[in-house]
Amino acid sequence: MAATDLARVGRGGSEQISGSGRGPGSGTTWRRIVSSRWCYAFMLPSLLLGGMFTFYPMVMSWYFSFFNWSGFTAEMSFVGLDNYRELVRDPLFWDAFGRSFLFVIVAVPIRLVLSLLVAILLNNQALKLAPVFRTFFFLPVVTTAAIVGIVMTFVLSPFHGPVNQALTGLGLVPEPVDFLGDPDTALWAVMGVEIWKSFGITMIYWLAALQTVPRIYYEAAKVDGAGRFQLLRHITIPVLLPFAAIIILLTANSTLHVFAIVQAMTRGGPYFSTQVIEVYIYQTAFAADQVGGVPRLGYASAAGCFFGVVVMLIALLQVFAARKAAQVRSQLVSG
């Protein structure tokens, strides 16, 4: 989501208030469409691409989830809800499901808080090197996840890996830690790498949000004698609240999609200890040759759809929270 989108979200409350009247294109729906034809024309490519590559696959996933299908035969047997029934009885699915949410519960707050703090620091116009630091923090975001994953396996390696060399050199651990081979540390290690890699994008969201805070608020508060903490507590945080809801949503969403980094670092191992839901779906749908048997695209689609519904419910809750927060902000702005 671009900064402009965020700004739009932030303005949500006031737009609702001012948008109650009918615009110049009022009249029949057709007349409105004709008068806005260029808007629709410009939207068309996006609609087509979205339809082809987002909505069609989504709809087809639902369709496939009702079939027993390997993914490459013309013959598909309709099994109704059997895939879903099997899924809810599959302990590996629930374990993977739990790991994905553990990832969200732990990684999202850390990313949000750290990136907010850095964003507040970098938003200070007195900091001359802010653009350099912004680039520095953003670089991992644009680096391919698979490459980051592979490089990190060397960085975290217990055999002459720099992290272990530092830890043992400083006397913090008596012997190298097998971060990715130990089931007690593997998920946390992958989580740490994912937080580091994606931290920059959340920071950019916060920076965009911070730049919408009117400076006059700060100036007025300073005139009234407010200190830094009071500015943060009474101005920055309330104004950022509606953004926070949407940033949490975006961060949680990205944290649920960590397939590339997990696949590159551990392939879900050792013994499923890092198998998040996307890896589970991939291994069920496409990697059956590695475990014997025929791929089960229908079953994997059911897993994807089930997971998608849960994510959607969470997103709806967050949208609701965002609206509430926007109302709070509009009251703050009008008050």
Place this chain on the structure above:
Amino acid sequence: MMRPSQFGVTAGIAGGGLSRRQLLAALGGAGVAIGLSSCEVVTDPDADRASPSPSRRYNIPDSGAKLPTGKVTFRWMDSGDLKALFEVPLFRAYEQKHPNITVDYQDSPWDRINEVVPLGVRNGTAPDVFAKPNNVPVQVMINEGWVAPIDDIIPDFETWKSRFPDNAFIPGVHIFNDRTYTWPVTSSKRYAHMLMYDREYLEDAGYDPESEPLSWDDFRAAAKKVTQQGDGDYYGLMLNGQGLAGVVGALAQVAGARGAGGPWIDWKTGEYAYTAPQVKQAFELLLAMKSDGSIFPGFLSLGDADARARMPQRVAAMIFDGPWDIPEWPTINPDYDFGVAMPPSPTAGTWAPANYQETGSNQVFVYAKSKYKSIAGDLFSYMGSLEGQTNIVIASGGNLGSQWPEANDRARRTDVLTDRSKAAWDIAERLMRMAPMVEVRSSEVVKVILELKPVTPTLADIAQGIMSGQLDDIDRALQDLKDRSEKNLDDAVAAARAKGADVSRDLWVFPNWDPTKDYTPDMYADLA
């Protein structure tokens, strides 16, 4: 050749040098150069003495195929690897002979083949010849009309086919509905778990596995001693998280577990072999070595390609791997001196046989909608000739074998094969015995295979669990795997029967199987 997936990039990073694919490209390039130089320095397999002599290496005869006369591009996709060393110069020689034909050889990783071939078939752009995607059963490719039979494509097919050994063409593997769809380009008789070791490290520790094979106790002691010598810079044994099940299977098999490895079925009883006591013993050996600290740190998160690529960097003394390392390692580290030996066994110098199924390997298929099937037939005709088969063995440095004993003998008489390749060949000859194949017994079995669901956790998963300490009751984990596998096969048989297949679990039982001998066509006949 079915090989675990390769990640050249990781090998490159690990080695700080050439990746596996880069190496093969380089070797392929060298092969091209040799092929194009044609009548220059090549080996005459017919010479009695082992020395190079002038001979045309790719003497492609006219097979009688009706080839296109216009300018055409013929596309061929497979996994490259060792066979690319033969195919690249073959294709360049073929282009020289037929200037109107360009062979677009797509040497691709398996992930790409798995994606590109099904998509290409759907939209009508599949390569003219392609390797089977890993997760698509042959029967499906045939039922769905992806591939064409080769009976009508290869000129004088029956004569061509008759030159192969008996049972080389197997119903349910190569033949479906009385039509032949593919052929055994190379033999599957290659031992994938030889003990490959750093000579200097083992000699320093007082061991010489090539001349004095190791017992399990020696093996453990050697790994421990090497690790002590290494003092953190190198370790006794290299393993990897993906390949643990294969190593356990190989160790259990040479210790006498019938049916360990491969499909993991004891053909004597027709039941899964996971609970054989030797399997647990193999796990216990590896766990003991782990507690000794003799295994390379972080092995559980290593892939097979990473582990393999680290050996020439001399970070570990021993690894269980196949002959594909033999041409690769010297290019990563030319000074790396490694030995190729029999795997360790519980009692030094005695090994139970390792069973394999001679399905052939490196099979390719002809796309049903290809306009240039005759080119495929022309190339297959040469590849399946004595010269073609001999050249496959020679070009791979002996690391690919032919199903034709004569081709292997001719290749062996040359000086192209290194001592290591010959040692690998000897190990395969000494250890490997052909196991029965249920597909040969009944082509209906394919319908069962189509009904098989993946059994997870697999042995590979369980091996990780045991080695990482997540599973501490080995017996229970293996019994559970056996129970789940039995039920899965029973269910698949029942599902196939419900759809009209004439199958039963009895087909999996071969009472006359003797693991110490090759299972011959006569033995199948005796069952009838």
